[in-house]
Amino acid sequence: MKHSIRTIFVALALLAPTALIAQGATLDRTKAPPVGPAPAFKAPSWSMDTLSNGARLVVVERHDLPIVTFSIHFNGGANQLGTKEGVSEFVGAMMREGTATRTADQLTNQLALLGTNVGFSVGEESGNAGFSSLSRTFDATLSIMMDMMRHSTFPAPALERLRAQALAAYTRGQDVVGVVAAEIAPKLLYGDQPYGKVLDAADIRAATRDNVADLAQEFFEPANATVYVVGDMTRAAAKEKLEKAFAAWPSGGKKITISYPAAPAPSPTTIYLVDMPDKPQSQIMLARTVPPEFSPDMAKISVMDAILGGMFQSRLNSNIREQHGWSYGFNSRTSWLKGPGSERAQGAVTREKTDSSLMEAMTQIRGMTGAIPITPAELTAARNALTLSLPSSLQSNAGTEAIVSRIVDNNLPKNWWSSYIDAVRQTTAADVAAMTSEYMNPNHLTILIVGDGAKITAGVKATGLAPVVELDKTGQKLP
Amino acid sequence: MKRIHPILSLALLFGIVGTSAAQKPRSSLPRIPVESYQLPNGLTVLLSVDHSAPVVAVDVEHHVGSKNEEVGRTGFAHLFEHVMFTGSGHVPYGMHDKYTEGVGGSNNGSTNNDKTNFFEQVPSNYLETEIWLESDRMGWLLDALDLAKLNAQRDVVKNERRQSYDNRPYGRVGEIMDAEMYPAGHPYHWPVIGSMTDLSAASEADVKAFYNKWYAPNNAVLVIAGDFDPAQAKAWIKQYFGPIPRGPAITRPVVAASHLDAPKRFVYEDHVALPELFIEWPGSGVQSQDRAALSVMGAIISGDRTQWLTKEFVYDRKWASSISLRPEMNENAGTVGLTVVPIPGVDLTKLESAIDSTINRFRAQGPTAEEMKKATASIEFGAYNRLQSMLGKAITLASGWIYHGDPSWYAKDITETRAVTAADVQRVANKYLGPNRIVLSAVPTGKRDLASHADQSTPITSPFASTQEVGK
Numbered sequence: 001m002k003h004s005i006r007t008i009f010v011a012l013a014l015l016a017p018t019a020l021i022a023q024g025a026t027l028d029r030t031k032a033p034p035v036g037p038a039p040a041f042k043a044p045s046w047s048m049d050t051l052s053n054g055a056r057l058v059v060v061e062r063h064d065l066p067i068v069t070f071s072i073h074f075n076g077g078a079n080q081l082g083t084k085e086g087v088s089e090f091v092g093a094m095m096r097e098g099t100a101t102r103t104a105d106q107l108t109n110q111l112a113l114l115g116t117n118v119g120f121s122v123g124e125e126s127g128n129a130g131f132s133s134l135s136r137t138f139d140a141t142l143s144i145m146m147d148m149m150r151h152s153t154f155p156a157p158a159l160e161r162l163r164a165q166a167l168a169a170y171t172r173g174q175d176v177v178g179v180v181a182a183e184i185a186p187k188l189l190y191g192d193q194p195y196g197k198v199l200d201a202a203d204i205r206a207a208t209r210d211n212v213a214d215l216a217q218e219f220f221e222p223a224n225a226t227v228y229v230v231g232d233m234t235r236a237a238a239k240e241k242l243e244k245a246f247a248a249w250p251s252g253g254k255k256i257t258i259s260y261p262a263a264p265a266p267s268p269t270t271i272y273l274v275d276m277p278d279k280p281q282s283q284i285m286l287a288r289t290v291p292p293e294f295s296p297d298m299a300k301i302s303v304m305d306a307i308l309g310g311m312f313q314s315r316l317n318s319n320i321r322e323q324h325g326w327s328y329g330f331n332s333r334t335s336w337l338k339g340p341g342s343e344r345a346q347g348a349v350t351r352e353k354t355d356s357s358l359m360e361a362m363t364q365i366r367g368m369t370g371a372i373p374i375t376p377a378e379l380t381a382a383r384n385a386l387t388l389s390l391p392s393s394l395q396s397n398a399g400t401e402a403i404v405s406r407i408v409d410n411n412l413p414k415n416w417w418s419s420y421i422d423a424v425r426q427t428t429a430a431d432v433a434a435m436t437s438e439y440m441n442p443n444h445l446t447i448l449i450v451g452d453g454a455k456i457t458a459g460v461k462a463t464g465l466a467p468v469v470e471l472d473k474t475g476q477k478l479p
Numbered sequence: 480m481k482r483i484h485p486i487l488s489l490a491l492l493f494g495i496v497g498t499s500a501a502q503k504p505r506s507s508l509p510r511i512p513v514e515s516y517q518l519p520n521g522l523t524v525l526l527s528v529d530h531s532a533p534v535v536a537v538d539v540e541h542h543v544g545s546k547n548e549e550v551g552r553t554g555f556a557h558l559f560e561h562v563m564f565t566g567s568g569h570v571p572y573g574m575h576d577k578y579t580e581g582v583g584g585s586n587n588g589s590t591n592n593d594k595t596n597f598f599e600q601v602p603s604n605y606l607e608t609e610i611w612l613e614s615d616r617m618g619w620l621l622d623a624l625d626l627a628k629l630n631a632q633r634d635v636v637k638n639e640r641r642q643s644y645d646n647r648p649y650g651r652v653g654e655i656m657d658a659e660m661y662p663a664g665h666p667y668h669w670p671v672i673g674s675m676t677d678l679s680a681a682s683e684a685d686v687k688a689f690y691n692k693w694y695a696p697n698n699a700v701l702v703i704a705g706d707f708d709p710a711q712a713k714a715w716i717k718q719y720f721g722p723i724p725r726g727p728a729i730t731r732p733v734v735a736a737s738h739l740d741a742p743k744r745f746v747y748e749d750h751v752a753l754p755e756l757f758i759e760w761p762g763s764g765v766q767s768q769d770r771a772a773l774s775v776m777g778a779i780i781s782g783d784r785t786q787w788l789t790k791e792f793v794y795d796r797k798w799a800s801s802i803s804l805r806p807e808m809n810e811n812a813g814t815v816g817l818t819v820v821p822i823p824g825v826d827l828t829k830l831e832s833a834i835d836s837t838i839n840r841f842r843a844q845g846p847t848a849e850e851m852k853k854a855t856a857s858i859e860f861g862a863y864n865r866l867q868s869m870l871g872k873a874i875t876l877a878s879g880w881i882y883h884g885d886p887s888w889y890a891k892d893i894t895e896t897r898a899v900t901a902a903d904v905q906r907v908a909n910k911y912l913g914p915n916r917i918v919l920s921a922v923p924t925g926k927r928d929l930a931s932h933a934d935q936s937t938p939i940t941s942p943f944a945s946t947q948e949v950g951k
Contacts, residue, residue, distance in 0.1 A: 027718060027719070029568070029569035029570075029611070029615060029619075030569045032574070032578065032608055032611065033607040033608050033611050034607075035604045035605055035607070035608060036604040037604060038582075038583070038602055038604055039533030039602050039603060039604060039706075064531055065509075065863050065866055065867065066863060067860065067863045067864060104784060105784060105785050108783045108784050108785050109785055109849070109853065112783060112853040112856055112857075113852065113853055113856050114856065115856040115857035115858070115859060115860040115861070116857070116860060132860070132864065133860065134859060134860050134863065137860075161793075161794070161797050164797065164800075164822050165793075165800040165801075165822070167823075168753060168800050168820070168821075168822055168823055169800065171752050171753055171823065172648060172751070172752060172753060172820075174752060175648045175750065175751050175752055176646075176647070176648065177646065278750055279646060279750075280641045280645045280646055281638070281641045281642060281645075281646045311576070311580050311581070312576050312580055313573060313576040313577065313580060313581065321635055321638075322631065322635070323631070324634075325630075325631050325632075325633070325634025325635050325637075325638065326634070326638065327635075327638050328635060328638040328639040328641075328642045328643075348638075348641070348642050348646065349638070350637075350638060350641065377577075380581070381576075381577060381580065381581035384581055384582050384583045385580050385581060385583060387583065388582055388583020388584075388602050389583040389584065389585075390583075391532055391533050391534060391583075391602060392532065392534045392583075392584075392600060392602075394532045395531065395532045395534060395867055395868055395869060396867035396868060397867065
């Protein structure tokens with residue numbers, strides 16, 4: 001089959017313009033080709049209306065494809081409502097269990113026949129409800145979604161089924177070094193603050209059907225809602241359709257304001273060690289808290305993160321993975337939250353190289369504070385990675401929604417993206433060193449290592465980097 | 480995979496599920512515009528213009544995967560995927576990241592049994608740069624390849640194996656199943672990541688010979704999708720890729736269909752807290768006549784709460800957290816795999832026997848008209864949805880060319896899938912879900928008695944698990 005197609009291909013190749021081909025004679029392959037100016041990033045324009053029930057409506061029109069993304073963002077979450085840990089995990093699944101007029105099977109089949117699905121979630125400090133559909137199936141999908149949001153029955157037996165599944169999934173996660181590290185880290189970073197709470201088996205066992213129903217009822221209210229319609233729909237059409245659909249969703253709910261305590265004061269660097277016998281790799285995490293999202297240092301911290309471990313070519317990955325071959329990847333990530341977030345550098349490393357990898361990570365972090373100066377090339381790559389990547393978000397409805405909602409959800413000025421881009425581009429090598437000293441200071445790190453205790457503990461202690469505290473898999477100190 | 484990166488999930492957007500007897504006229508579906516041609520050196524070029532965002536995706540796919548390796552020298556195709564990012568004749572180490580990630584783009588690669596790809600997505604002003612980078616590693620990789628580079632990436636791959644297979648609960652089940660499904664010497668017998676013993680033993684000469692045999696332009700396709708001027712792109716492609724010499728003619732291995740003469744039953748001990756049950760039947764490859772019907776069968780027999788296995792075991796009996804039955808189709812052969820995650824305490828023997836009853840009921844009754852309709856309902860939305868990503872389009876076109884010699888094969892796939900009837904689905908269920916299969920119970924270490932039919936189950940371990948060597 002390939003052969004018959006090939007004859008056509010060769011004929012088409014002759015059509016290539018010959019004038020440009022002549023350059024081939026002087027091609028110097030050792031030099032990167034010249035590039036034109038970078039495409040400018042322009043956040044898409046959006047319209048804003050307030051609906052009769054008080055929810056805000058944001059419409060971004062894109063008519064090149066007959067599809068629409070619909071999403072309601074809710075400000076605030078389980079942390080603000082004082083919800084018991086574990087309850088919010090069940091809301092999304094319980095809202096697929098049937099409504100006053102549709103059985104769970106009917107819901108499932110009707111959505112499947114529309115070729116789409118509807119999702120609900122309640123997070124720590126925000127929540128979401130939405131779907132993507134063809135423009136012509138939008139009305140039908142929205143009508144089912146509203147039924148689920150307003151009239152779910154939350155049957156108690158369904159919760160028992162979901163609880164058994166959640167417990168099994170929790171138990172399975174306890175076999176994975178990365179999962180265990182992710183569960184312990186918040187407790188070490190935040191102590192008994194809201195972000196320090198982590199779901200455990202007891203929480204999963206304690207949640208009741210009424211807890212879930214009450215949370216859903218209290219949470220999915222217009223007072224904290226911003227509705228995004230992105231895609232093949234005009235502002236007028238969206239407004240008309242939503243006013244109609246929201247007739248059964250009257251204004252209600254308490255306006256939520258979000259506040260968190262400041263992060264716990266930095267303490268001297270400590271290594272916490274968790275034993276998981278026979279694991280061929282150890283998870284190593286080095287972490288600290290950072291200020292809330294949109295704080296003045298946000299752009300500078302982002303550049304620091306990119307150079308430390310955010311990019312593939314970052315210092316941690318290029319040394320621990322590319323240079324030494326001790327890991328499949330050692331990276332860092334800033335987790336931006338409405339309260340104090342965190343900077344976490346981590347990777348799974350060969351068991352026998354746990355101490356070496358830890359030393360190398362510390363060398364790189366210390367180097368960022370000044371000993372190994374930030375190069376112009378590193379700075380350029382980091383600035384570009386953070387800013388020139390933005391236009392690619394605009395390929396999809398979902399990416400476009402993310403760009404616009406960043407501004408609207410957080411009540412930022414309309415030109416926020418351009419000021420953020422400017423702030424990233426103005427970040428200097430001295431800024432990066434200062435950010436590292438401030439937020440990833442080698443003397444104030446929380447270091448967590450999860451791995452084969454019998455084989456790694458002596459080596460980790462011998463590094464002499466910091467005191468070693470042994471924890472069990474729930475994060476409790478061992479005697 | 481060069482690295483763990485969310486971008487690979489884009490490829491999942493193209494798993495279009497569905498079908499139905501095509502009774503009435505349907506809405507027309509979008510086509511991905513594509514211009515195809517071939518350079519004199521045999522490189523196939525596919526161009527798809529879309530100016531909706533200032534982004535361009537470049538995907539180079541080589542029709543070589545782990546099946547083209549030799550016994551005793553496995554893991555080379557995947558190792559090359561890694562080495563391809565470490566520089567080439569005129570391009571020093573680090574340039575691929577500098578000119579993708581470092582200019583606001585991204586890059587990655589993937590290897591499977593049948594093909595290898597390298598792809599990047601960048602702001603559109605960097606198209607010529609990507610063509611330069613891709614042409615250099617296609618034409619001049621070996622000029623810059625030495626033992627030090629090979630060894631560094633060997634160590635990374637060993638850690639990839641530790642992370643993705645050895646350190647992951649049940650992570651070795653897939654390779655145990657393949658080794659039992661396909662006899663020793665069969666090109667699908669070994670895992671894509673290869674044997675670590677083979678990787679350690681490979682000489683520089685072995686690795687270079689493999690490259691010369693398989694990574695020539697006449698065994699590759701270059702796809703550019705997104706915001707670019709096709710006339711300019713063609714000129715650059717001719718300029719940069721044109722001088723790469725054609726390689727030797729490609730002879731593809733003869734790959735036997737998957738086949739079992741008798742049922743097999745194993746128990747596998749792993750460092751896990753809870754047991755799981757895996758069943759695998761011989762299936763078909765993507766070129767099989769049964770491909771569309773098998774896909775539809777997979778989309779109907781498990782999935783949402785109304786579907787056969789899911790309804791019975793997750794919702795009615797509440798014996799499982801999840802259960803799925805899916806065809807796994809490689810280019811030349813395939814399998815049908817069932818994975819069930821039991822609720823703790825459920826007896827695996829009882830579970831297996833009840834699963835068989837449900838499958839036998841499906842074989843006897845076949846799907847209903849509504850089930851057939853549901854299976855095709857998401858096709859139209861899925862077809863439009865995937866047009867949103869330049870990289871997604873590029874990979875769709877390349878896969879069609881690699882596996883079917885037709886970049887627009889995805890459209891044929893939709894047509895064939897919609898033409899599948901309930902009788903077709905019932906026929907393939909009876910043909911493939913028979914008694915000759917592999918049943919594997921994965922159990923916590925020391926608890927072989929938890930296996931399904933423990934007394935008849937042979938203990939098994941992975942023949943490939945050997946990562947004891949330490950990074951340098």
